[in-house]
Amino acid sequence: METEQLEIRCDDCGATLTMPAHRFAAVCPFCASPSVVDRPAGESSARREPPDFILGFVIDRAEAERRVKAWIGRSRFFAPSALKQAKVHSVEGIYLPVWLYGCIAHSQYEARIGEDYTTTESYTTTDSKGRTVHRTRTVTKTEWRELSGTHASYVLDVLVTASKGLDNAELETIEPFDLRAMRRYDPAIVSGWAAEEATLSRDEGHELARSEALEFIEDRIEDFLPGDSSSLQHFDSRLSSEDTDLVLLPIWVFAARYGPNAESLRILINGQTGEVQGKVPRSIVKIVAGSLLGLLAVALIFLLGLFALGVIGSFL
């Protein structure tokens, strides 16, 4: 009774996706690599855990295509011409698995706090008549004092990738997602759409999220310090009551590949906010041609200059 699902795995980028059978693609929708292996969803889907939450798509296909086209239109001069002519109808809606992490953080910190004070100091200088004179002036100085203490806070809504196909840095480019629109996971929402499996384990996600949480805590403690200036020397956080929930996020992916050995191009669209991000490969041909043109122009100007000098010289 369920729509038939197929599972495909990309040998190139490592993504594992479940797709509706009628949408089966011969290339990986993630990186456009042709090295995909398909197998019926079955024994592997039985042992994996279901996602906890899901954010539904807000941007539909037509809007996603429009945004990708606009983005490509704006892309740099050095982008390969093939990109500008690329047909955008291959944009694919994918539910991307991410780990949503939260915890209680108790931290111990040691910091140096700078407190400013003003003082007068005497100095020697020469006046307008060249005589040496002693004067005083007011200067602001900073005394540094040690401060240690504790900082406690909740860490909420840390999102890290659960997909080997898309690294965390790339995910960050299309964040933020508004998690208030989150729903309890329900298979009805992914029906008819491709959903990627979590290929990074909960433990791996945990590690990634922890380091992101620590960065967040460090920023918070830095803001927390008093004084006119301050520097955080050291902090040590105990993270407790940690949670890692699996969430599916809506993204539109436009993946293209030029030639079998070319680097794959990927444009991501936040399926909730419509934010478009991507790395455009630079065409070597265009860069070389551009540089040659530049050199030629410089040489021409130089020759023109020489010629002009010669003309002027002949008059003198």
Added chain:
Amino acid sequence: MTQRAVCSRCESPLEAGDLRCAICGRAAEEHARSVARASIQVLRCESCGAAVSYDAKVGAPNCSFCDSVMRLEELVDPVEQTEGYAPFRVTRDEARAALAAWLKRQGFFRPADLAQRARLESIKAIYWVAWVCDARAYVTWTADSNEGAWRSAWAPHSGAVQLAFDDVLVSASRGLREEEVRALAPYVDLKAVAAEPSVLSDGTPVALETFDVQRSGARRRIVSAIHRSAAHVVERDHVPGTRFREVHTSALLESLETRRLALPAWVFAYRYEDRLYRAVVSGGDARGITGKLPFSLARLFLVIGAVILAGLAALTLLPILLRFFLG
């Protein structure tokens, strides 16, 4: 009272339909989920039996044959509802008397004939709305204070303290101003909260203000109010020294419990020399009274004049006195 679901991390009560705890973000437990709605597991349209797929435009699975839309469990964000009413204990006449006495009591800079000439334009009985919260908070703080200062006027301090908040009142009222709420808050009586609004014996109709914020917005305001109260307590009781600056707090809120209440008040509009002023008397305790007052410019000038005269007198008398004492 039924057993309420409580967040397993911060012990704040969860409400029906909460997917996650509003305070610490932890996902709600399974038993709390079931309160909301049975989820639909069958990917078949309930109306016509065709296979369905999720539609981004509709934001839900949508059957392309008969266009019916499936309902999903999602984050519910309903508009807040009043849970209880504090009773009116002050009658209309008592409120009027309180106002008259209050007008008489006002200071020197108010017009002398204020109590006689203030003309009452209207008296209204209203229920205004507020959140009343209890919470525990583990508060860590840092601050600069004059205590222990060296060459600079400031020295850094830090600390941690466990605080308990009872009956913190956070206004949800659009009708009352923040300073009016502050003046009335100490006189709010929460002991006799009833399920129904009071009916006044003299038949005065009571206007009911309603909550007009959604749950998520309400929680943001409540949490920031508790954080502000925590910062205030830290400044008052915990930062050493007599002066301070740069007070920073970071708090772990726990067991945040919120009641959505309607609180009684008498609102007066009175006119003095063609200008309208408003005064509010708490409906629970007539000692709670606040309002805008006319200011007597005549009296201000009188004082300024007197000060100048006194100064001049001192200047003229000084040489005489000096001669008297020294000469």
